[in-house]
Amino acid sequence: MEATKTAKRERDLTQLLTLVERRVVSRLSAALTAGDCSIDEWRVLSLLADGRGHAMTEIADYAMLPPPTLTKLIDRMVSSNRVYRRVDDTDRRRVLVFLTPRGREKHTALSAVVDDESNRLAAAVGPEETALLSALLTRIAARLT
Template identity: 60%
Template structure:
């Protein structure tokens, strides 16, 4: 059975203890409100991020550090603007994060050989080690999401979010 995402005018999925055809608000006597996609996305993001944060804490890493480590794991080196975009961080926040990661010997900065005006950030050896630990933790966190949603719905969610990101950004 394929799940389809609710449209903005559909009520949320039926709670197990609700009579069929009744939204939770209807069961308590209040009128059902249409689903708010922005609110639903925020709720899902918070739930997934909470799982990711807890798993990454065991690897001594934050979700923001994880995003940086994951991008830099390709070994190519990336400029700060690209890292900020990928990590979803404003440039000043990223600069502080990279400074902390440099101090922890997880990353280092190097002038770009192709364009001496640019500085690239690369993983140091400790960064590679941190990336391996964090990757395992992130995979465990995603497995908890997949277990909660089921593999088909987790894959559908990922595909829909990727498509929406491409189309809306």
């Protein structure tokens, strides 16, 4: 009986996490779509905004994308002149990805959109709850690696 209750709680937690993630992503996607950008592209732009250049494996990890999906996304971003690839000067086997000036402009413009949506989300949820949820999810993610 206790095992059934535990399994039920785990399903409920999974469902709740999925529900919240889908609602948050839906809101952010709607905001980004107006700027001709997907969530995945936004994640890539936001990582590359530091100007240091990043390897594909690092970008895939950050954007939570499988490598083949990321490769297709980067190809599209290269075609739209938002990013470019360059061989790493210190390790010629690696390719680094950087923002182009157009990609930097896109990131700057969309940063305001993302900030606005984040503020609306925090207002809807409440700043204390948002901070608590962020802290809890950070701890849980660290424990589950």
